[in-house]
Amino acid sequence: MSQFTAGFAGRRRDTAKKLPPGQYDTGSSWPVLAVEVTPAVDLDAWSMTVDGSVESPVTWSWSEIHELPGSEYAGDIHCVTTWSKFDTRFAGVSVDTLLAAAKPTSGAAFLLAHSSTGYSTNMPLADVTDGKAWVVWEFDGKPLAPQHGGPARLLVPHLYFWKSAKWVNRLELLDEDKRGFWEERGYHDRGDPWQEQRYHSS
Ligand SMILES: Nc1nc2c(c(=O)[nH]1)N[C@H]1C(S)=C(S)[C@@H](COP(=O)(O)O)O[C@H]1N2
Ligand SMILES: [Mo]
Numbered sequence: 001m002s003q004f005t006a007g008f009a010g011r012r013r014d015t016a017k018k019l020p021p022g023q024y025d026t027g028s029s030w031p032v033l034a035v036e037v038t039p040a041v042d043l044d045a046w047s048m049t050v051d052g053s054v055e056s057p058v059t060w061s062w063s064e065i066h067e068l069p070g071s072e073y074a075g076d077i078h079c080v081t082t083w084s085k086f087d088t089r090f091a092g093v094s095v096d097t098l099l100a101a102a103k104p105t106s107g108a109a110f111l112l113a114h115s116s117t118g119y120s121t122n123m124p125l126a127d128v129t130d131g132k133a134w135v136v137w138e139f140d141g142k143p144l145a146p147q148h149g150g151p152a153r154l155l156v157p158h159l160y161f162w163k164s165a166k167w168v169n170r171l172e173l174l175d176e177d178k179r180g181f182w183e184e185r186g187y188h189d190r191g192d193p194w195q196e197q198r199y200h201s202s
Contacts, residue, residue, distance in 0.1 A: 019084055020193035026083040032147045033079065035181070036117040039167055041151050048135060048152070050098050052173035053108035058101045062151070065135070068093045073134055078193040079161040090144075090155050092136030095128045098171065107175040113154050113163075114170040121163050121180035122189060123156065125173065132158055135168060160191040160198070 019025060043062045051057035060068075071094040078084045104125065112122045127133065137144050137152040144150035149166025156163045162182050183189055188197040 017086055020078055021196050023078055023082050023084040023193065026085050030085060030148070031079070031081075031083055033081065033161075034119075034147070034166060036115075036119060038146050039117055041116065041146070041167060043151060046151055047169060048098070049170045050102035050173070051170065052112075053105045053175055054099075054173055055103035055105060056101075058098070060098075065093060065152075068097050071097070071131075071134055073136070073155060073157060075157055077157050077161050077164070080187065080191070080193075080198050084193075088157075089140050090134060090136040091138035091141075092134050092152065092155070094131060095133040095135065095154075095171070096131065098135065099129065099173075102173075104173050105175075108173040110174040110177045112172040112174055112178050112180060113165040113168055114172060115165045115167040116169045117167055119165055119167070119181050121154075121165050122174075122178055122183055123159060123163050124177075124190060127159060127163075127190070128156060128171075132156065158192070160188075160193050162187060163191055 046062045047059050048065055049059040070091060072091045074089045076084055076086050077088050109125050110122060111125050111128050112120055114120045134155040135152055136155045144153060152168060154165040154168040177189060186199050188200045191197050
């Protein structure tokens, strides 16, 4: 009996929840935040493009992107409005896979992600490489709901969630940083929740 108690305590320690500074746990709810009306996206017309500072711009259709090797994220997400959600599960494709096809040039250092609606958000390219970012179309094993960015959204879970552009359709690589929708309105160019990078000062 005592060995099971010890094992249970050990497991609890391993999975102890950690909140970035200034955040609260939203529990099982998942707030919807968007500046746009949820668009109706036709899967036959859906496409995903990687262009800008790349050797070969690439566009995938809905069926083509599903032929790429799949990749999943299991972990937490953090919104700048102070909610965090633990233990989310998303599936789609790694941004690494998309970038490998388009071959970033040596000067590429930033990403401006675009949504079909006109929303955009910028981040350093290093924040979407080496297994840190995905284009996802599944949440908890089901198709991603339209209000959460379905058919597909960007997922950059180690940065504040405004970087995770819903209804994403283009990843533009840039040599120089260029601000997106919220960054133009004062939100941080990087947005690391652990460093509380909510707003920029210039
Ligand atoms: N296209 C688009 N993507 C967006 C936003 C938006 O307004 N438009 N809001 C961002 C913000 S501020 C957050 S917190 C998350 C919200 O995602 P959710 O509605 O799935 O929780 O989406 C991000 N991506
Ligand atoms: Mo947000």
